[in-house]
Amino acid sequence: MIKLQNISRSYTLNQQIVHALKNVSLEISAGDFVAITGKSGSGKSSLLSVIGCMDSDFVGDYYYDQQRINQRNEDELAQLRNQHFGFIFQHFFLINRLTAVQNVELPLYYQGVEHDQRKLRAQQLLRVLGLGDRLTHKPSQLSGGQQQRVAIARALVTNPDIILADEPTANLDHHAAQQLFGLLLQLNQRGKTIIFVTHDLALTRYARRVIQLDNGRIEKDEAYA
Ligand code: ADP
Ligand code: MG
Numbered sequence: 001m002i003k004l005q006n007i008s009r010s011y012t013l014n015q016q017i018v019h020a021l022k023n024v025s026l027e028i029s030a031g032d033f034v035a036i037t038g039k040s041g042s043g044k045s046s047l048l049s050v051i052g053c054m055d056s057d058f059v060g061d062y063y064y065d066q067q068r069i070n071q072r073n074e075d076e077l078a079q080l081r082n083q084h085f086g087f088i089f090q091h092f093f094l095i096n097r098l099t100a101v102q103n104v105e106l107p108l109y110y111q112g113v114e115h116d117q118r119k120l121r122a123q124q125l126l127r128v129l130g131l132g133d134r135l136t137h138k139p140s141q142l143s144g145g146q147q148q149r150v151a152i153a154r155a156l157v158t159n160p161d162i163i164l165a166d167e168p169t170a171n172l173d174h175h176a177a178q179q180l181f182g183l184l185l186q187l188n189q190r191g192k193t194i195i196f197v198t199h200d201l202a203l204t205r206y207a208r209r210v211i212q213l214d215n216g217r218i219e220k221d222e223a224y225a
Contacts, residue, residue, distance in 0.1 A: 002026075004062055006060040007047075008059045022215075024218055026211065030193055033208045034195045035211070037197070037199065044166075054077075056077060083160075085161075086162070088155050094151060094154075099135065099137065100126055102122075105157070106154065108121065129153050145176030163192055163194050165197065184196070207224075208224050209223045
């Protein structure tokens with residue numbers, strides 16, 4: 001489903017070059033549950049950005065479902081993201097002036113889904129996630145765990161094939177973090193491919209495959225039954 005070949009990514013900041021990814025090659029199959037781990041600064045977020053088509057300034061080849069997706073323009077990348085990926089971040093990136101339902105509707109708006117359909121699907125999903133009594137709350141009126149569930153609903157509303165999560169539990173308490181991973185496990189059992197980034201080795205036990213980065217390189221790549 002995903003194939004990276006010799007991917008390198010460097011950033012230039014104040015005339016200094018940082019080599020964030022160095023010749024990374026990997027394949028991820030549909031239905032897998034993958035943790036990307038490593039110390040802070042090892043390149044985890046950079047790798048997830050490449051995988052999620054949020055970054056195209058890399059060297060090397062990226063194939064998604066056998067299609068080479070280098071050299072796509074910004075519109076094409078945005079379309080790929082919107083069609084195939086759902087994103088969950090450490091900072092939930094909800095829009096504060098919008099209600100929970102409106103936040104969840106947004107990706108459907110970009111797909112051109114009409115208003116009543118959007119609203120219906122957003123409401124249904126929020127109910128499934130236990131937020132049926134918080135539909136018209138604004139993010140500031142919700143707890144951290146609830147905000148993350150709104151963000152998850154937003155990631156799921158387009159029915160993506162792949163869910164990408166970057167340190168998704170960093171701002172959650174233990175209970176909310178366990179709930180989140182319980183949910184990711186369920187989604188994986190229903191066929192979604194999950195790729196999450198964490199610096200916390202304890203969380204890698206949820207994954208079936210653990211890719212460990214060190215200084216921009218894959219140091220370890222282990223699969224578990
Ligand atoms: P991680 O997520 O594992 O902490 P990152 O992928 O965020 O690592 O960063 C890898 C390296 O690239 C770090 O040294 C970081 O400082 C650097 N880096 C990341 N993003 C940028 C950027 N936009 N500009 C300059 N340097 C960056
Ligand atoms: Mg990071």
